[in-house]
Amino acid sequence: MVRVYIRSVGGLSQAFAVVATLLLIAAMLVVCQMIFIRYVFRAATIWQTDFVVFAATGAMFLGAPYVLLKGGHVGVDVVEMVVTERTRRAMRIVASLLGLLFCAIMAYASWLQFHETWAGGWRHSSVWAPPLWIPVSALPLGFGMLCLQYVAQILVLLSGGVAPAPTHVPAEALEAAAAVSPSTETPR
Amino acid sequence: AQTVLKASHQFPGGKGDIRDEMVQIIAREVAAANVGLEVQVYPGASLYKPNDQWNAVTRGLLEMTSFPLDYASGRHPEFSATLMPGLVGNFDRAARLNDSEFMTDIKKIIEDAGALVISDAWLSGAFASKKGCITTPDTVKGQVIRAAGPAFEQMLVAAGASISSMPSSEIYTGMQTGVLDAANTSSASFVSYRLYEHAKCLTAPGENALWFMYEPVLISKKIFDGLNADQQKAILAAGEKAEAFFNEEVRKGDQVMVDTYKKAGVEVVEMSKADYDAWLELAKQSSYKNFAEKVPGGDKLIEKALAVQ
Amino acid sequence: MSPTFAGLTIIVALFVLLGTGMPIAFALGLAAVCALFLQSGPGVIYVLSETMFSGIANLAYVSIPMFVLMGAAVASSPAGADLYTSLDRWLNRIPGGLVLSNIGACAIFSGMTGSSPATCAAIGKMGIPEMLRRGYPTSVASGSIAAGGTLGILIPPSVTLIVYGIATETSIGRLFMAGVIPGLMLTIMFMIWAVIDCKRQGYDFGARAVRFTLREKLAGMPRVLPFLLIIAGTLYVLYGGLATPSEAAGAGALLTLAVVIVAYRLFRFRPVAGIFGSAMRESVMIMMIMAAAELFAFALSSLFITQSIAAAIADLEVNRWVLMGVINIFLLVAGMFLPPVAVIVMTAPMLFPIVTQAGFDPYWFAIVLTINMEVGLITPPIGLNLFVINAIAPDIPTRQILWGALPYVLVMFLAILILCIFPGLATWLPNQMMGVAI
Ligand code: NA
Numbered sequence: 051m052v053r054v055y056i057r058s059v060g061g062l063s064q065a066f067a068v069v070a071t072l073l074l075i076a077a078m079l080v081v082c083q084m085i086f087i088r089y090v091f092r093a094a095t096i097w098q099t100d101f102v103v104f105a106a107t108g109a110m111f112l113g114a115p116y117v118l119l120k121g122g123h124v125g126v127d128v129v130e131m132v133v134t135e136r137t138r139r140a141m142r143i144v145a146s147l148l149g150l151l152f153c154a155i156m157a158y159a160s161w162l163q164f165h166e167t168w169a170g171g172w173r174h175s176s177v178w179a180p181p182l183w184i185p186v187s188a189l190p191l192g193f194g195m196l197c198l199q200y201v202a203q204i205l206v207l208l209s210g211g212v213a214p215a216p217t218h219v220p221a222e223a224l225e226a227a228a229a230v231s232p233s234t235e236t237p238r
Numbered sequence: 239a240q241t242v243l244k245a246s247h248q249f250p251g252g253k254g255d256i257r258d259e260m261v262q263i264i265a266r267e268v269a270a271a272n273v274g275l276e277v278q279v280y281p282g283a284s285l286y287k288p289n290d291q292w293n294a295v296t297r298g299l300l301e302m303t304s305f306p307l308d309y310a311s312g313r314h315p316e317f318s319a320t321l322m323p324g325l326v327g328n329f330d331r332a333a334r335l336n337d338s339e340f341m342t343d344i345k346k347i348i349e350d351a352g353a354l355v356i357s358d359a360w361l362s363g364a365f366a367s368k369k370g371c372i373t374t375p376d377t378v379k380g381q382v383i384r385a386a387g388p389a390f391e392q393m394l395v396a397a398g399a400s401i402s403s404m405p406s407s408e409i410y411t412g413m414q415t416g417v418l419d420a421a422n423t424s425s426a427s428f429v430s431y432r433l434y435e436h437a438k439c440l441t442a443p444g445e446n447a448l449w450f451m452y453e454p455v456l457i458s459k460k461i462f463d464g465l466n467a468d469q470q471k472a473i474l475a476a477g478e479k480a481e482a483f484f485n486e487e488v489r490k491g492d493q494v495m496v497d498t499y500k501k502a503g504v505e506v507v508e509m510s511k512a513d514y515d516a517w518l519e520l521a522k523q524s525s526y527k528n529f530a531e532k533v534p535g536g537d538k539l540i541e542k543a544l545a546v547q
Numbered sequence: 548m549s550p551t552f553a554g555l556t557i558i559v560a561l562f563v564l565l566g567t568g569m570p571i572a573f574a575l576g577l578a579a580v581c582a583l584f585l586q587s588g589p590g591v592i593y594v595l596s597e598t599m600f601s602g603i604a605n606l607a608y609v610s611i612p613m614f615v616l617m618g619a620a621v622a623s624s625p626a627g628a629d630l631y632t633s634l635d636r637w638l639n640r641i642p643g644g645l646v647l648s649n650i651g652a653c654a655i656f657s658g659m660t661g662s663s664p665a666t667c668a669a670i671g672k673m674g675i676p677e678m679l680r681r682g683y684p685t686s687v688a689s690g691s692i693a694a695g696g697t698l699g700i701l702i703p704p705s706v707t708l709i710v711y712g713i714a715t716e717t718s719i720g721r722l723f724m725a726g727v728i729p730g731l732m733l734t735i736m737f738m739i740w741a742v743i744d745c746k747r748q749g750y751d752f753g754a755r756a757v758r759f760t761l762r763e764k765l766a767g768m769p770r771v772l773p774f775l776l777i778i779a780g781t782l783y784v785l786y787g788g789l790a791t792p793s794e795a796a797g798a799g800a801l802l803t804l805a806v807v808i809v810a811y812r813l814f815r816f817r818p819v820a821g822i823f824g825s826a827m828r829e830s831v832m833i834m835m836i837m838a839a840a841e842l843f844a845f846a847l848s849s850l851f852i853t854q855s856i857a858a859a860i861a862d863l864e865v866n867r868w869v870l871m872g873v874i875n876i877f878l879l880v881a882g883m884f885l886p887p888v889a890v891i892v893m894t895a896p897m898l899f900p901i902v903t904q905a906g907f908d909p910y911w912f913a914i915v916l917t918i919n920m921e922v923g924l925i926t927p928p929i930g931l932n933l934f935v936i937n938a939i940a941p942d943i944p945t946r947q948i949l950w951g952a953l954p955y956v957l958v959m960f961l962a963i964l965i966l967c968i969f970p971g972l973a974t975w976l977p978n979q980m981m982g983v984a985i
């Protein structure tokens with residue numbers, strides 16, 4: 051049961067991450083389209099700025115649960131380094147509970163904001179005027195998912211497993227390091 | 239004990255910005271009234287982001303704000319009328335507008351949402367271009383322009399301009415590198431962002447000004463209702479003082495802009511009545527039309543505003 | 548609660564939360580939320596979400612994921628290694644040539660990617676073993692890479708300068724320009740120290756150098772070409788009237804991806820998806836910290852703490868240079884504990900008015916602040932670059948890494964001093980290119 055929960059929450063976080071990545075790609079392409087249209091055709095760009103801002107912002111909140119899953123949120127480990135293994139495990143549980151507390155408060159707060167923008171039919175004040183609930187929905191979704199992911203992490207810790215602790219090195223940097231192959235002699 | 243009222247706005251503090259001055263006057267007057275109130279001013283968006291002030295003040299989390307009302311038009315679409323091209327025209331008419339049926343309607347919406355206006359303020363703005371003088375709608379055709387406000391953007395698109403949105407702090411770089419040909423913003427920004435270094439021609443507000451924005455000082459209704467009668471009286475009196483100061487000073491701001499641009503060798507023009515009417519015609523087909531379609535009772539609201547002499 | 552007491556409480560609370568090892572973003576957020584609840588009551592729940600959302604929903608901030616994407620594209624290809632090898636073939640014969648090519652490669656690479664840890668990883672992975680193999684002292688090998696990586700937030704494009712530009716409403720294009728000369732100056736100063744340090748430790752340059760023929764030197768050149776293309780392309784978009792700095796980041800990202808994919812023939816799904824995935828993760832990490840820092844800054848401001856500190860500093864009736872000294876110490880301490888973006892979001896709006904009132908140039912100050920933040924990247928307890936070096940060169944003891952990085956901290960202090968004496972180093976180029984500052 052617990053294993054199923056942990057695995058399905060992980061899968062869902064990953065699905066969110068795919069959406070977040072696609073939103074970032076879309077933001078990049080739309081920025082380029084906007085520059086092109088304006089520079090080459092001197093034409094008006096009505097919707098692009100709003101789209102880019104909201105896509106990128108939404109992506110950040112939607113991607114957060116997966117980054118938690120991968121231990122990619124930076125933390126400070128000065129204390130962790132000097133304590134015993136047992137204390138370290140207890141600290142990780144406490145840290146996860148505190149993280150869960152924040153994410154739960156934010157999940158509720160962002161649900162309130164989402165509900166208001168939805169029920170009030172609020173729009174962004176711009177020419178394009180997209181309904182605000184669309185970008186705002188990324189917050190309750192992201193923080194809600196973060197809560198589920200934290201619960202999974204706590205379950206892992208309680209069952210004696212190793213949950214990815216927040217690293218002090220962005221995981222990407224290490225991956226980047228791994229990806230750099232000293233294959234400099236290959237002719238290109 | 240003193241009750242502390244927080245007052246937030248997005249404009250530079252202590253540098254003579256007229257909107258900051260208004261809030262500072264209110265703070266001084268309220269303190270002098272000696273009714274157990276203290277106003278703490280947070281300038282330069284140091285407390286709330288410009289757009290977030292509305293939510294906070296209507297909920298009673300923020301006590302006071304000097305707030306460009308159009309920023310809340312996503313929630314109350316009627317507020318777009320307070321940044322509508324050609325609806326105001328000049329300062330004298332702005333003063334008459336304040337007491338019109340049009341503003342009564344707007345203030346009713348503000349109050350129902352949870353805030354009260356304690357000082358009216360209509361700010362004027364201008365156009366500047368690197369290419370030529372912006373007078374008739376034809377003159378803006380093919381120019382890439384950064385406009386202030388969606389209703390203006392709609393009208394400018396209808397005139398054949400290409401709009402590009404960016405924060406006002408990037409207008410300078412935009413005009414310098416050539417991303418922008420022209421800009422439309424408030425007179426104060428035209429001076430503080432030194433756009434005269436790249437502009438060839440400035441269209442000053444004058445008697446036929448297209449751009450006016452309503453930026454009143456608001457107090458949270460929830461907070462106001464919780465004050466005693468003396469305190470309420472002191473706040474309203476302070477608000478009136480600030481408004482009187484505004485009416486006295488606002489024209490000087492435009493003059494400073496004109497002088498600065500002239501000194502920098504920029505050509506300064508004003509729109510003629512005919513230019514203004516041509517824009518108004520265009521606005522009626524674009525921004526006003528959209529407004530009437532989007533906002534229930536929007537056509538009536540515009541009519542009431544245009545009816546003011 | 549007096550602002551001083553409230554301020555102490557919230558900062559102690561933050562440190563306790565950070566001490567548990569929880570993510571910085573959530574620690575900042577939780578400390579802020581608790582303070583806000585205590586001060587304003589439960590009603591404040593209605594502004595929390597809005598504050599985080601509108602804190603980062605801004606076109607200029609979109610450039611951060613875009614620059615990160617640019618960095619990820621370069622970092623996950625063999626580009627770093629190629630750049631490093633080509634530079635080495637040319638600089639090899641100069642005393643300290645290898646360490647010079649390391650720092651030079653760091654400067655170019657981090658200049659493009661804007662990511663300090665990625666630079667350390669990409670260049671260090673090649674550079675550190677090679678330096679050790681040729682007998683360079685360990686502290687020189689690790690220190691030069693750790694310090695070289697910090698150049699990324701000074702040499703444009705720079706995420707740190709973007710955040711400063713938004714927080715203080717200064718022009719990002721101009722900030723980038725202001726970073727160029729100090730960036731080059733610091734690069735050269737790092738190089739000089741590296742050579743001195745080698746000599747000091749008795750390293751014999753003459754005996755160790757490897758000789759490369761002209762053909763070998765030229766053969767390396769085509770591999771540097773993609774870099775030149777990316778730099779030229781992005782600069783053209785940025786200063787050629789095509790786009791604002793925020794928009795240019797998007798174009799730069801697409802250009803870099805295209806160049807990297809074509810030049811390194813990454814035509815399969817996995818490597819490209821890997822680039823996007825890692826860019827997404829690093830962006831989320833940075834932006835969550837910034838969104839939470841907005842919440843923290845809001846709490847500090849709400850409790851009137853920011854204003855009280857600012858007033859206290861402003862009232863310090865001291866010489867403006869003493870004031871600048873105090874501010875520098877404050878920034879250094881903050882930078883030691885928090886990542887650059889968080890420090891800037893929380894302190895720039897408070898310090899900016901004080902600094903400009905005291906007659907300092909806002910663009911000059913941005914550069915001084917950035918160098919302070921660079922120091923934070925190579926000092927404990929949170930020194931991203933140190934941790935990366937630790938991870939890619941596990942054989943070098945942490946003590947030695949720290950010891951190797953320390954002199955570069957002093958070099959950075961020297962650079963700040965030089966900038967104080969010659970502020971023109973930061974302000975000349977932007978003034979020359981864009982007219983006198985606003
Ligand atoms: Na950089």
Ligand code: NA
Pocket residue numbers: 882883884885922923924925926927928929930931
């Ligand atoms: Na540090």
